[in-house]
Every structure is written in structure tokens, then in C-alpha cells.
Amino acid sequence: MSTPGEKAIALAQGLIRCPSVTPKDAGALDVLIEPLKKARFVCDRLTFAEEGTPTIDNLVARMGDGPPHLCFAGHTDVVPPGDDQLWSHPPFAAEITDGVLYGRGAPTRARSPASRAAAMDYAKAKNREIEGTISLLITGDEEGPSINGTKKVLKWMEQNGLKPDHCIVGEPSNATALGEVIKIGRRGSLNGRLKVSGQQGHVAYPHLAANPVKGIIEVLAKLYDTPLDYGSAHFSPSNLEVTSIDVDNPATNVIPASAEAKFNIRFNDRQRPDGLHTLLHEEISQTLAGTELKFTLDFDPPGDVFITEPGALDALLSEAVNEITGKTPTLNTDGGTSDARFIKDYCPVVEFGLTTETIHKADENAKIADLEQLTAIYRRFIERYFEAFAGNPDGR
Known part of the structure; x- marks a missing residue:
């Protein structure tokens, strides 16, 4: 009989073999639904559409009834593989080597x-x-x-009496080793x-023109040189990064009429979007x-900052991580964004998954040993969760 870890590996291979590049x-989802139904999970395949956006298939699978309700959230869609020649293993072959x-x-599909x-x-x-409910929320x-995806699935869950009490998002959270963060x-x-x-003009007569390129360079240099803040208790400093500068000028002897730049600000809990608007304008x-x-x-429109204050949820997960890996994970808020930004409006949410070393790269991969340990961590956490929250789903 195969172990939970072995089942997870086989299932991860099945998912990787599906070229489910967003929004395909x-x-x-069929790879997940078939074994879940055999295990007597109730599976709801939810399709949502909106004008001007791709139609998306999602899944809510659940077992049990009532509180406490523990949800695991994830996604099956992936970014394009890029140039296949950069891969030493085909991107959708799910090969296991050494x-x-x-x-x-691989690091995201495995969760x-x-x-x-x-x-x-x-x-x-x-x-x-089960003394409560276990659910899987999977989006595309x-x-x-x-x-x-997740935003509309959560609304459906709430309308159908399935709002989770707590959620784990399985995004890769560790930089180099499972159990760090x-x-x-x-x-x-x-x-x-x-x-x-x-003012557009001839480069030989700059006094008759006003060069916007000089201005935009000075502005961007000032924005880079002026710290937005110095971080907070749980967040690193907010930072601005320029992502594009364009003058759309094919000529070498013409001062252009305008210059444009695009930028992104990743901001912590010391900032708010309207305050950043005002600061940059000034x-x-x-x-x-x-x-x-x-x-x-x-x-x-911004994606807002959020934090789940340290408490019982991360403490239980930390205990499970320590029991399986011997490591005591730190709590942080680094990295990009995830669907946790939607989930936090419904329940406390934390993120724990595999490592970020190869995500979105050619030869993206996950160590088999890490996948087996992640399965064991989730298994131990589930047990601890229902021991702690049975009869007290609102406990934090």
C-alpha cells in the first residue's frame, strides 16, 4: 500500500503532465477530482466568467461538516514554459531524475x-x-x-455555508530549505x-526645446534615492522598482516630446495607496x-497589504514543521503576491509550501524528499488543528 507521500508524488506527476497554462x-482538475471522489470527498466544479476575461474552472472539494473548517488553497494553472530548448527535461513530462x-x-503544483x-x-x-470540515480550494x-478564481469561489463558499475558519495557502514559502519560513x-x-x-526640437538647438528624458531621469533617480520607509515589525522596507522607460523615438537627432515610465511599489503596513499617491506626486x-x-x-487599483497576526494557527503549523524537519520556521511577509490577499477577508490565512529556488525558471523542479516531508507536515498539522480547534473554531 502506498504512503501519503508516494500518493502525492504520483498525483503531482499527473498534474505536471497537464499543460494548464493560464487560463487553460x-x-x-480531473486529475484531482477522480481520486477525491473515490475517497468520498464532495466535489463542486465551479466555472466562473466575466466579460472581457477568460472563463475559469475551479474546484471545491470537502469532507466533513460544520466547524472547525480548515481549508487548503492552491492553483493548477502555470506560466508558459518559454523556450523548450532551455529545458534539459521537457516542461510537461514530469520526469524524476536523482x-x-x-x-x-513543480513547486506549486505539488502542494x-x-x-x-x-x-x-x-x-x-x-x-x-472528522470533527469539522477539511476542504481544498483549487483555482485555475x-x-x-x-x-x-479564488475571489469568486470564496464568495460561493460563503453563500453556501462553507466559509473556512482558517486557511493554509501552499505557495512556495522557503528560500532554500523546507521548514525555514x-x-x-x-x-x-x-x-x-x-x-x-x-517640447520637441532639434538636438543641435536644445535651448529651443525642453527635453522630457532629462526630467524623467531626474525624477526616477530622486524616487530611487528617497526611502519610502524603513520597514516595520513584520515587514521589510517598502520599495519602488522601475519596470519600463519609453520615449518611442526612432530618430537620433530629435528631442522627443514626451517620456513615459512604468513602476511598481511593494509596500508594507506603514503605507497606504492614497498616501503613496500623494507622496509621489509631491x-x-x-x-x-x-x-x-x-x-x-x-x-x-492596488493589491493591499495584509498580515495575519501571530497566534494559534502559525504556532500549530510551526510545531508540525519542527516535528517533521527539526527546524523552527521564522515568520515573515517577503515575496510577491498570492491568492491569500483574497482569503484574508474571510478567515486567518498563512502560507507554507516548498522552496522558491526554481519557480518560473527553466528546469523548474521540486525535490522528492521535500514533497514527502511537506505531505507529512500537512498531515501532522491537520491532526494538531482538529485537536486544538474542535469545539472552538473561533479560537485564534
Whole structure:
């Protein structure tokens, strides 16, 4: 009889073999649904659509009833593999070599099999008499616009009396070794566009023109040189990164009329989007004061900062991690964004998964030993969770 870890490995290979590049499902949900139904999980396949966005298939699988309700959240979609020639193992072959599983999305696709195998093993040990509910929330657009996925699934769960009490998101959380880090929040994300306008002219007569390139360089240098803050108790300093500069000027002897830049700010809990809007507008106004240059500054809707205050949830997970790996994970909020930004509006959420070393790279991979340990950690955590929260789902 195969172990939970072995089941997770086989399931991870099945998922990797599905070329489910956002928004395509490519059979990925079926890979999960079949064994879950055999294990008597109730499976709801939810399809959501919105004008101007791709239609997305999602899954909610659950066992048990009532509180406490523990949810494991993940996604089956992946980013494109890029140039196949850069891969020494085909991106969708799920090859295992020297104890390493190769494939696009291996570190992220492995968490659904790990949590599924752990949940099934716990249910089997309890003869499916769970004192509460275990659920899996799986979406197909985490790597995409995130419009028809987790956000709408959570609303459906709430409307159907299935709102979780706590959630674990299985995004890769460790830099180099399993057990290093539990993420208890994420920085906010703000995309902006700056356009500086001047006066077009001949490069031989700069006094008859106003070069916006000089202005935008000075502005961006000032923004880079001015710290937004110095961090907080659980967050690193907010930072601004320029992602694009464009003047759309093919000529070498013409001063352009305008220059544009795109940038992103990852901000901590000392900042708010409207405050950043005001701060940047003031900095740019001061830098360009006394020149003939004008500017416009626009922002996309932000992804806000959030934190799950340290408490029982991360403590139980830390105990399980320590028991399996011997490590005591630190709590941090580094990295990019995830669907936890939606889940935090419904229940406390933390993130714990495999390592980030190869994510989105060619030859993306996950160590078999890590996948087996992750399954064991989830299994032990589930047991500790229901011991701690049975009869007290609102405990923190």
C-alpha cells in the first residue's frame, strides 16, 4: 500500500503532465477530482466568467461538516514554459531524475497533491468521522488576472455555508530549505505610470526645446534615492522598482516630446495607496519645479497589504514543521503576491509550501524528499488543528 507521500508524488506527476497554462485547465482538475471522489470527498466544479476575461474552472472539494473548517488553497494553472530548448527535461513530462521532479509549476503544483494526500490519510484514520470540515480550494487563474478564481469561489463558499475558519495557502514559502519560513502576510502592490511632457526640437538647438528624458531621469533617480520607509515589525522596507522607460523615438537627432515610465511599489503596513499617491506626486512636483516640463501620474487599483497576526494557527503549523524537519520556521511577509490577499477577508490565512529556488525558471523542479516531508507536515498539522480547534473554531 502506498504512503501519503508516494500518493502525492504520483498525483503531482499527473498534474505536471497537464499543460494548464493560464487560463487553460487541460485536464488538471480531473486529475484531482477522480481520486477525491473515490475517497468520498464532495466535489463542486465551479466555472466562473466575466466579460472581457477568460472563463475559469475551479474546484471545491470537502469532507466533513460544520466547524472547525480548515481549508487548503492552491492553483493548477502555470506560466508558459518559454523556450523548450532551455529545458534539459521537457516542461510537461514530469520526469524524476536523482530524486528531483522536473516540470513547469513543480513547486506549486505539488502542494495540492500534498494537502490532498494528507487530508485523505487523516480522514481514513478517523474513518471519515472528522470533527469539522477539511476542504481544498483549487483555482485555475492564480497566475493570470485572478478575476474568475479564488475571489469568486470564496464568495460561493460563503453563500453556501462553507466559509473556512482558517486557511493554509501552499505557495512556495522557503528560500532554500523546507521548514525555514511561514508567511503570515504579504506586502501590497501598486503599479504606476509616469508621463513627463516637454517640447520637441532639434538636438543641435536644445535651448529651443525642453527635453522630457532629462526630467524623467531626474525624477526616477530622486524616487530611487528617497526611502519610502524603513520597514516595520513584520515587514521589510517598502520599495519602488522601475519596470519600463519609453520615449518611442526612432530618430537620433530629435528631442522627443514626451517620456513615459512604468513602476511598481511593494509596500508594507506603514503605507497606504492614497498616501503613496500623494507622496509621489509631491516628490515629482518638487523635482520638476522651475522647468518647462509637465507630468501626469496614473495608478492601477492596488493589491493591499495584509498580515495575519501571530497566534494559534502559525504556532500549530510551526510545531508540525519542527516535528517533521527539526527546524523552527521564522515568520515573515517577503515575496510577491498570492491568492491569500483574497482569503484574508474571510478567515486567518498563512502560507507554507516548498522552496522558491526554481519557480518560473527553466528546469523548474521540486525535490522528492521535500514533497514527502511537506505531505507529512500537512498531515501532522491537520491532526494538531482538529485537536486544538474542535469545539472552538473561533479560537485564534
